[in-house]
Amino acid sequence: MNTAFLEIFLILVLLIANGVFAMTEIAIVSSRKGLLQSMADKGSKGASRALALSENPNRFLSTVQIGITLVGIIAGALGSGTVATRLAEVLVVVPVIGEYAKPVSLAIVIGILTYLSLVVGELVPKRLAMKFPETIASAMSVPMAGLSSAASPVVSLLSWSTGGLLKLFGVRETEESGISREELTVLVRQGITTGSINAMESRMMQGVIGFEKLVAYDIMIPRSKIVWIERDAKHEDVWPMIMRSTQGVFPVYQGRRENLIGAVSIKDIYGQLAEGSPVSFPAIMYPPLLAPETQKARVLLETFRASGQRAAFVLDEFGSVTGMVTLIDLMETIVGDVPSKEEQLTMPVKQREDGSWLIDGLFEIEKLPERLEGFVMPEGGGDDFQTVSGWLMNELGRVPVETDRITAGEWTFEVIDMDSTRVDKVLAIRNTPPSVAE
Numbered sequence: 475m476n477t478a479f480l481e482i483f484l485i486l487v488l489l490i491a492n493g494v495f496a497m498t499e500i501a502i503v504s505s506r507k508g509l510l511q512s513m514a515d516k517g518s519k520g521a522s523r524a525l526a527l528s529e530n531p532n533r534f535l536s537t538v539q540i541g542i543t544l545v546g547i548i549a550g551a552l553g554s555g556t557v558a559t560r561l562a563e564v565l566v567v568v569p570v571i572g573e574y575a576k577p578v579s580l581a582i583v584i585g586i587l588t589y590l591s592l593v594v595g596e597l598v599p600k601r602l603a604m605k606f607p608e609t610i611a612s613a614m615s616v617p618m619a620g621l622s623s624a625a626s627p628v629v630s631l632l633s634w635s636t637g638g639l640l641k642l643f644g645v646r647e648t649e650e651s652g653i654s655r656e657e658l659t660v661l662v663r664q665g666i667t668t669g670s671i672n673a674m675e676s677r678m679m680q681g682v683i684g685f686e687k688l689v690a691y692d693i694m695i696p697r698s699k700i701v702w703i704e705r706d707a708k709h710e711d712v713w714p715m716i717m718r719s720t721q722g723v724f725p726v727y728q729g730r731r732e733n734l735i736g737a738v739s740i741k742d743i744y745g746q747l748a749e750g751s752p753v754s755f756p757a758i759m760y761p762p763l764l765a766p767e768t769q770k771a772r773v774l775l776e777t778f779r780a781s782g783q784r785a786a787f788v789l790d791e792f793g794s795v796t797g798m799v800t801l802i803d804l805m806e807t808i809v810g811d812v813p814s815k816e817e818q819l820t821m822p823v824k825q826r827e828d829g830s831w832l833i834d835g836l837f838e839i840e841k842l843p844e845r846l847e848g849f850v851m852p853e854g855g856g857d858d859f860q861t862v863s864g865w866l867m868n869e870l871g872r873v874p875v876e877t878d879r880i881t882a883g884e885w886t887f888e889v890i891d892m893d894s895t896r897v898d899k900v901l902a903i904r905n906t907p908p909s910v911a912e
Contacts, residue, residue, distance in 0.1 A: 499535070500600045505611045540632070678808055688770070702731055724738050785799070831845065
């Protein structure tokens with residue numbers, strides 16, 4: 475009987491060993507190399523070995539499979555042979571079962587072994603490995619590396635065989651797929667769900683991820699919102715306009731606004747005032763920094779860094795100024811809008827007491843779904859038209875006039891103010907109250 479208990483104990487040890495191999499395999503495969511590298515940089519030898527194992531998957535997987543296969547063979551031999559035989563000796567005296575003792579005992583042993591193999595040898599270890607991949611990979615990498623060295627001839631044969639067959643399918647061992655932009659975005663969202671990343675960090679990360687796709691046209695302040703200064707204008711004449719503006723840099727033109735000749739900063743204007751000198755725009759203006767509409771945001775950021783300037787004027791393909799981009803505009807694409815006190819008083823989208831929304835005609839159509847619940851971005855938004863004004867003009871097929879209305883989903887939009895031929899203010903009213911819609 476003592477021998478039977480010893481054999482059962484050995485089978486349990488083998489099943490646990492099988493679980494350790496399975497756990498190590500999943501842990502190293504699931505581990506994020508960035509975290510392992512960080513741990514290795516802090517002095518973790520286990521993380522360094524785990525990185526080495528993950529970089530040579532053929533050798534590592536061969537070692538694991540050798541262990542799992544040997545454990546399975548030995549456990550099966552002990553269970554179906556010795557243990558089943560001893561159980562049959564016990565069952566043979568049981569009425570009805572007696573004459574079927576051997577097949578019944580074999581079925582019982584196989585059933586128990588299968589159950590324990592699945593739970594103890596596979597499921598539980600793999601779930602643990604998925605929960606703590608880097609920790610387990612670091613802890614098990616040293617014994618796994620030792621086993622790989624001990625079984626080196628067999629491991630080398632299996633690795634060579636695996637690599638040869640993979641080449642038949644066109645797979646190179648050096649090929650490594652990097653993480654895509656979409657996968658990184660999903661990881662950030664998962665971080666919010668698990669609580670490891672807060673909403674502010676997520677917004678900034680997604681801003682960084684999307685920064686590469688942006689061009690100057692996507693970020694610029696439209697030309698119609700820019701405050702211009704005429705070269706020979708008197709300071710006292712334009713000062714009220716400068717004070718009402720939120721700009722720090724002003725374009726200077728001569729004759730007509732198509733003729734951009736320079737730029738002045740409010741800092742230089744204050745400098746002349748501090749000296750007690752009359753403000754002369756020609757004296758303090760400097761060459762404007764120009765950027766095409768299609769220039770990448772990252773390139774423009776490097777231009778700001780190299781030039782020391784903080785504002786650039788955006789040109790279309792015909793050389794006309796279509797807008798202005800500042801360093802703050804670039805930063806806000808990452809950290810989100812940071813409106814000044816003046817901008818807060820003139821917010822482009824405001825909710826009124828009755829629940830309706832007052833919208834500036836130059837508000838970006840792509841940002842409107844963020845403000846109006848249930849509003850779906852219209853087809854062509856961001857490509858065929860950029861602003862609410864452009865959308866209304868596109869929908870009506872003509873220059874809008876006051877009282878023009880259109881309905882889009884749950885919302886009705888009414889033009890309530892025009893600035894010459896441009897829509898200045900739009901009123902958005904929800905057709906169905908949120909409580910009813912729900």
